[in-house]
Amino acid sequence: MNLINAEQQNIKVTDNQFGFKKGVSCGFAVYSVRQIVDKFVGDGCTVNLCSIDLSKAFDKVNHYGLFLKLMKRQLPVKLLRVLECLLTECYSCIKWNNFITVNFAVNFGIRQGSVLSPFLFALYLDNLCNLCICERSRFIVVYADDIMLISPSVVEIERLLHACENELNWLDPAINFKKSCCVRIGPRYDATCMSIASLSGHLISWFDEVRYLGIYIIT
Secondary structure, eight states, X not given: OOHHHHHXXXXXXXXXXXXXXXXXXXXXXXXXXXXXXXXXXXXTOOEEEEEEEEESTGGGOBHHHHHHHHHHTTOOHHHHHHHHHHHSSEEEOOEETTEEOOOEEEOBOOOTTOSSHHHHHHHHTHHHHTTOBGGGTBEEEEETTEEEEEESOHHHHHHHHHXXXXXXXXXXXXXXXXXXXXXXESTTTTSOOOOEEOTTSOEEOBXXXXXXXXXXXXX
C-alpha cells in the first residue's frame, strides 16, 4: 500500500493545518488568519495573535513519538515496518575538505529532502491543531512549523500557548521564544497588556508587527 492510499484511508490531518497538503499553499493559511481577524474586528473586538516559532523542528522529531502517532492512526503493519526501517538505525558522518569523521548514530529527526518527511512532520504535529476551541474563541492555524494562535482574549491566548507547550514537551520540539511574538489588531490595539508568560517562565512580548509566512501583519 503506497502512502497516498494510506493518507486517503486513515491519515488525514486536520483542516486548520495547511502544510504539505496537496492543492494547499501558505496562502490558504494566511487567508484563514485574515478571515478570523476580520470577523473579530468586524464585531468590534480587538484580536490578539501570537506567532510561535519552533527551534529545529525537523531535527527534533522523536521517532518513538512518531511511531505511536502512526499506530494510533491504525496504519497497516507493513507500512509501519517500512517507516521503522527508514528512520531507525540511521548513521551519518561529516565531511570537511578531505577529512571524513567516523559514523555516528542519528536517533532523532526526519531526513531533510525526503519525500515522506514533510508529510510525517505534519502528522507529527497534528494534535496541536486540535487544541483550538471555537466556542471559547481559541483558534490555531498551523503551516509546517509556523504556528499562529488567535483569540480576542489575552487570557485564552496564554492558555492556548500553555496547551501547545504541553504537547510540544511530549514531542520534543522546543519553542524558540526569541523569535516568537504577539500583536494586537482592532479598536484597542494600543492598550497596554502584560507579556504572555509561558509555562517555562519565558515571556513573549507585544510588537507592532509580526511576520507570518512571508507577509507582515501589523497593528
